[in-house]
Each structure stands twice: as structure tokens, then as C-alpha cells.
Amino acid sequence: MTPLRIALAQIAPQLGLLDENLATHHGLIERARDEGAGLVVFPELGLTGYQLQDLAGEVAMRLDDPRLARLAGAARGLSAVVSFVEESGDHRLFIAAALIEDGEIRHVHRKVHPPTYGLFDERRFFAAGDALRAVPSRLGVGVGLAVCEDFWHLPVPQLLALDGAQILINVSSSPGRDLAATHEVGLGTASSWWTLMRAYAQLTTSFVVFCNRVGVDESISFWGGSEVVSPTGETLFQAPLYDEGLFTVDVNLGDVRRERIALPLLRDERPELQLRELARIVAERAGLSQPARDSTAEPGAEPGLDVAPEDAPSPPIGFRAAR
């Protein structure tokens, strides 16, 4: 299989300035093609900036927006992943990442886990996506898209790999925080993310491409550190922290086949086992299982929580505690 050159567009989008960011994307898609890249990846909300708040509705685009069509048209002879605010037909706003190839929007992933805790407030402004799909691409391999927080939930990379992805692409606007001197590179966020990427690549025996933005929105600085990890879990390339740039890295897609035969983790996954157990857990958490059926629960445990509390709280109305 031919080598693939991946370009990571580690950019600093300008908050709310759609036209300026579109121009940056057009310029970098062209540059990536000139540099021989077959795939160029832009960060989460690269077309709009991250900390939008009430601007979200003002920069939203429907998928039939001519600006997206022009961007897709610019991606000739290569694949690109771009991210923006998508407005659905029923006027929900999503944080979306799109795979565009040869004039077409090949696939749109809507962020399934918009975080709303700590410094994040995404669900206030955005709806959560409901689908995870790996899709074929002109690269000859399956592609799975995810956005930032999606990768802080274990099932996401696994489901994408089981659905046929050989390249998992995560686009992010990750705010850097925790500068404790004890961390690998003096930034706790970077250590956490890189650890996850290596683990996902190895466990799914897939390439993982992580593109994180740089620059500042309001109080928040984004740390970059985009990377490409091989199916063996080896970091092939790591972009610098905080520097803007278009970084290219060559990978051999044949590594996926070799690693999956040598280390058949994906072959040995047990989705039917997961399905059974998840069905049980979902029912128990909802208080819908027959008491006798939850054979592992202690008497008095809340639904879905097998351990009984020392001072048992009253169960929520409509719920029956297992006896």
C-alpha cells in the first residue's frame, strides 16, 4: 500500500471570523496538496473558533452552505477534515467535523460528547450528535471521525474501529491547564491526551491522528501538540506545543494489516458480550430489572449500583431497590 502523507493544520482560528478562517483553510489545503499530502486535518471548530457562546448561531452553516461546497471543491486530489458549527434542518446546532474529498462532503460527524463541566459549557449552546460511523475514503482505508471530548469516552474509538476505521481522526480545541512541573512536558493536559492516543492506537490497532488547535480564546490557551500514532502505539510525530504550523508526516497504511495480524486484538473483541452486558446494565441503572435478576447486587443497593450504601438513601420515586 502506498505511503500516505498526512498534514496536520495546527492553526489558531480567529474567534467568530468565518471568512478569515475559511481563507486560512483554502490556503492550507492548497499548501498541503503542494507538499504532497493525501490527507489534511484541521482542528475542532477551525472555521469558527471555540469560545463562541451566543455567536454559535451566527456562524452556523447548513450542510448545503455554498461556503462548504467551495471548501469541498478545493479538496481535489486529497482528503480533508474540517470542523465548524452545523445547523440541522430542525435548527439544532452541532459541533461538526466533515470529511471532504474531491468536491464532496463525504461524511459529517456530530460531536457526541459536548462537555459541560469545569471550564466547559458546550451543551448550553450545542446539541449532542447521535451517531458514530466509520466511512470509506479515497485513501483506501476506513476513516473514523471524533471531536475532542468524544475521545474521553472509551466506546468511541472502539466502536469506530469495529465499524471499519483504520485511521481514527480526533480534531480538538483542548484548553491547556495544570502547569505542574512534575508533568512530562510541564502541561498536565498534554500528558493526559498523549497517553490516551497511544492507548487507543494500540488497543484498536489503528492509526490515530490528533489535530489540536493553538492560540487563545478569552482566558483559554490551546496547546497544540498534534500527533500521529501508529497502530503499534508508537508516536510517529508530535507537533510542538503552542506553535502554529502545517506539519507533515509520512505513514505506511500497510502497518495496519501487519499489526492486526500480529496482534489480533480487534479480531478478539466480543461486541455481542458487550451488547448483552450493556443491555443488562442499562436496564438495571433505569431500575427496570427484576430484583431477582441482578444476582450480583447487595440487598438495598440502588439500581445499577451493586454495592449497598452504609446509610441507605431512599430510592428515587418510581424505583425499587433490590431486596
Added chain:
Amino acid sequence: MWPPRTRQARRSASGQPADGRAAVPAVSATPAAPLGADGEPLFELPAELAIDTDVARRVIGEFMRGQLRQSGFERVVLGLSGGIDSGLVAYLVAEAVGTEHLLCVLLPYRTSSPASQADAEEVVRRLGCTSELRDISPMVDGFFGPDGGDASAMRRGNFAARQRMAVLYDRSVTWGGLVVGTGNKTESLIGYTTIFGDSACAFNPIGDLYKSQVRQLAAAIGVPETIIRKAPSADLWPGQTDEAEAGIRYPELDRLLYWRIDKRRSPDDLAGMGFDPAVVERVDRLVAGAEFKRQVPPIAKLGPRTAGVDYLYPRRRPGSTRG
């Protein structure tokens, strides 16, 4: 390719991870405190507060450049007292946007320590930035009378801080620069600030750094040793020091605040670490009592959309740049 630095994880004096829940040393070590010219540590640096100063300088630099660019300014105005906070910020601004864009205003009152002014002048001399001296005595004495009338030290101190703010905001117009804040996290949390006085600013680069971390960053960036070593003081009367007024030393106060606030530990947890429960309770009260100083004043909600409630826009957004 950028080779990621790797670093041996530092351990605290007790040999336990610095972030371990049950493994916090009662007396913290100072493994990373830099040494002065005499070979002695410049200050006491609690292990858990040590930060990567290279990363901090990079983040702060990007933050300040972003704040200025997004508001259409290139220049900065700074009130320089001769203390470590404003001294550090002067160095950070010079590093981020260039010395030529910085105006330092020295704003002594007639009882201010001559040593403070000499220290401020030394910073100006070393940086080579533009500076001016504005004696605020006529402004303060014009209001209270030359003998201070019957006003308490607190009233006079707060009034002086607000006169300094008024001068800085006037010079913001004539110099064409944004007023940079110099308050640190410790004093902001315990409320050792004057609302609409020293806390007033367009942006604050060090407001998320505890005093111990301010000292660490000041040493790294080259703030003169005399400034790092001297006892912090609001300089409202001769011999006044922060630590005498607060009745607690900064290293202990910083550690207490770090575990209580950043690491969400309970008063019982802190007692278990060796903190005096009475001190913890007193600091808790100070923090709660200063909440109003850290927040934008609430607006009575009457209309359909209210600033800060359900009208939520980034401070810096399309159209916010001055014309």
C-alpha cells in the same frame, strides 16, 4: 520533528507522589526553589506548587498578545510599585510584546518606601522601557486633608489604590495602551485587594498564579533578586507586610489554598495533612467573604436578555476591535 522532553516525575519529601490523596507531606520540601547569588534559596517553594516556567511564559505571552490583537491595541500600561507582582508583569509584557510597547507608571504616595521606588526604577532601568513618575499625594491629601483627617489606614489605602487606577486609565488613553493587571491568585482569593483599585484592569496575566508561583516565575525571567527576596507589602505605611497583616506565611497560605480550592480537599482532609483547623476556617471565611471582589456585579434581571445571564458573548469578538 520535535522531540518531546521527558522528565523524571518529581517526588515530594515523603517519597509519595505530589498529587497523592493520602500522601501529602505535612511539611513540604523545596526541591525546585532557585538559588540566589549567595547560594541560598531565593524563597521557599512548596513542592506541589512548582510549575514549568517555560510553559507558563509561553502561555502568558500568547494570552497577552491575543488580548491586545483582539482589541486592536499594541501597547500596555502598567502601575509599577517596586514589588514582585508588578515587577514580574513588567518583564512578562516586555518579553511578550516588546519593551517599546510598555509604559511603566510609578505611583508613590508620600509615605511609600523610598526603597520601593528605587526597586521600581531598577526594573525600568534593566528593561529600558518608558516610564513616568506620578506622585499621588496631592490627589489623596486633597481629599482627606494633609494630615489624613480621621480616615482609617484602610480607607486611605483603598482611596490611594483607586487614585492609581484613575491615573493608569487616563494614561491608557494618552499612551494608547491597555491597563495590565498585576494581582496574584493568593491575594485575589483572600480578598487582599481594593475593588476597582488595584484589581481594575483590561486583562491579568498572573491572576491564576499563587504568590509562590509568582516568585518562581520572577526568578526564571530575571526579576532582580532584591525584589524577589523582600517581604511583600501593600506599602500603605512604613513597615507594613502582607504576612504580618494576614498572620500567615505565603508558602503555607498558598499550600492551604491550593489543596482547598484547586484540589477540592475538605477542611478535615487539610487537618489530616497538618494544617491548623482554625487557620483553615479563617482562610475559608476570607475566601467566601471576597467572592464579590472577583465577580462582575450582578444586574437585576428584568428584560428578555441580560448581560452575563442570558446574553453571553466573548469579550473579544467580531466588531469588538477599536475602530
